[in-house]
Amino acid sequence: MGNRAARFAGGSDMGLVRTNNEDAWHADLERGVFLVVDGIGGQAAGEKAAEIAVARVRARLERQTGTAEQRIREAITMANNEILRAAESQPEWRGMACVLTVAVVEDGCAVVGHVGDSRLYRVRRGEIRKITHDHSPVGEREDRGELSEFEAMRHPRRNEVFRDVGSEERSPDDPDFIEIERVPFAPDSALVLCSDGLSDQVPANRIRAAVEGHAGHPEEAVRQLIEEANAEGGKDNVTVVVVEGETFGQAPAPRVRRLAGRAAMFVYGAALAAAAASALYWFTRPAPVKPPHLPAVLMAGQGAKFPAIAEAMDAAQPGDTVEALGGEFSEQVRLKSGVTLRSRVPHEAVLRAAPLGRGPAVIAENVSGARFSGFRIVADTHKPLATGIELVNSDAEVSDVEVQGAGVGIGIRGTGEVSLVGNTIQDCLAEGVLIAGTSAPWISHNLIRRNKGAAIAAREGARPVLDGNMFERGTLELPPELRPGPAAAPRKKP
Secondary structure (H helix, E strand, O other), X not given: OOOOEEEEEEEEEOOOOOOOOOEEEEEEOOOOEEEEEEEEOOHHHHHHHHHHHHHHHHHHHOOOXXXXXXXXXXXXXXXXXXXXXXXXXXXXXXXXXXXXXXXXXXXXXXXXXXXXXXEEEEEEOOEEEEOOOOOOHHHHHHHOOOOOHHHHHOOOOOOOOOOOEOOOOOOOOOOOOOEEEEXXXXXXXXXXXXXXXXHOOOOHHHHHHHHHHOOOOHHHHHHHHHHHHHHOOOOOOEEEEEEEEOOOOOOOOOOOOOOOHHHHHHHHHHHHHHHHHHHHHHHHOOOOOOOOOOOOEEEEOOOOOEOOHHHHHHHOOOOOEEEEOOEEEEOOEEOOOOOEEEEOOOOOEEEEOOOOOOOOOEEEEOOOOEEEEOOEEEOOOOOOOOEEEEEEXXXXXXXXXXXXXXXXXXXXXXXXXXXXXXXXXXXXOOOOEEEEOOOOOEEEOOEEEOOOOOOEEEEOOOOOEEEOOEEEOOOEEOOHHHOOOOOOOOOOOO
C-alpha cells in the first residue's frame, strides 16, 4: 500500500463515571485519515461538538486537493467555525467545543494536526514517542520535564486546556491554534491516537506493551487499552485508534549460521521433535477463531465487480464503503447501517430511480451510521421521482449531494439523527426539504433554490437546526421560534 498503513482498529467507551460519551473517532484506511475527538461542554453539547468536528474534518479531508498540511488546517478550521455557529444558535449548546488529533498517512509520513490534550504516539522497535504536545498548563510542564508522567497524570489541574476547537472564530493560519507535525511512519511502526481518558489513566509504557503485544491484531490492542483505562477508575470517556504499518510486529529475518558435528546433530534432533509436536498440535488444535471484519471498499459501476450499486450495498458490511464509478445508474438504492455510499469522483455518479415513475432514488429506513455523499440525483418528465432522498427513522448523514427536479428534494420522517451538509437541492416540484415527525435534523451550509414549494418545511413537531444555508426563492415553513433572524456579524478576533 502506498500510504504504508496496513491495518487499523478503533473503539470508544463511556467509562465508569460519566453518563454519556462525548468522544468520537473516524478512520479511513484507503485515504490514510485517522481522527480522535473529545467533546467539551457536557451532555448533548459535547457530543454535538464532536459530531460536527468529525463530519467537517471528514468532508474536507475526503477532498484530496492541496497538501496534507493545508487540508488539515482547513478541515479543523471549518469544524471550529461551524461548532461556534451551532453553539450560538442553541442555548443548550452554549460553550461547547472539543479537542482533537488527526493524522493523514501518506508517502511514508504521518502529517498530524492537533488542538488540545488528545494525543498521538508512535510505537517502533520497543519504544514509544509522544508526537503531539498537550495544549494545557500541566501538559506544557510535563513536556518541559518539570513534571514526571506520573505527576502529570495525577495533577489536580490535568483537565484544563488553553486551546480548543469551537470557542472563538478562527482562520487556518491563526498562530497558537493548530499544531502541525510531519513525522516518519515506517512500515514497522504503529500510531496510537487517543483521548485523555486513556493517557490520564494508562502510562505510555503500558500503551506500548499493549500495542506491541497484539501486533497484527490492533482490535485486541484497542480492547485491552480501554479495559486498562477502566480498570484504573474509568474517570472519563476513553477512545483509542491504533494504526499499524505493513510489517509492524514482524520479527527481522534471522541470521543463519552453519553448525557442525554434535551441535548440528542436536539441532537437527530438536527440529524433528518440534516437527512431531507441530503435527500433534495440527490434529488436536482448537477450531480457529474467525478474524474480525476489516473495512473494505466495494466498487460499483460499468467494469467494476458490482455492476449495480444495489448489488454492492447488499454485499457490504458495517464499516465498508461502496464507491460508484462515473455514469448513470437507473436503480433505487437503499442505505445500510454502518456503510458509506459515495461517488468516487464527486457528482460523476448520477442516480435515476427505477422503475419509471416511482421513487425515491435513495431510501434509508431504520438504519444507523449510514453516509451518502457526492452523487447527483436527477429527475425530469421522462424519469420522474416523487422524492430524491427519503430518510425514515434513521441516523444518517447526506453531504455534497445534488438533487434536481424531484417532487420533494429530501424527505425526513419519524425520529432519528439526520445531518444534511453542503448539498444542493434545486428545481424541485414541491418542497426542497420536508421534515415530518419529532426529529431535529442538522441542516448546514446547503444551497436550496428555485423549488416550487417551501425551501424547508417542518411539520408534526419537527425542530430542524439551521446553520449557514443559502436560499433562492421559497419560504421557510418553520415554527416561529425556529425562524432565523437577521444574520449576525462575524466574530472578530481581538
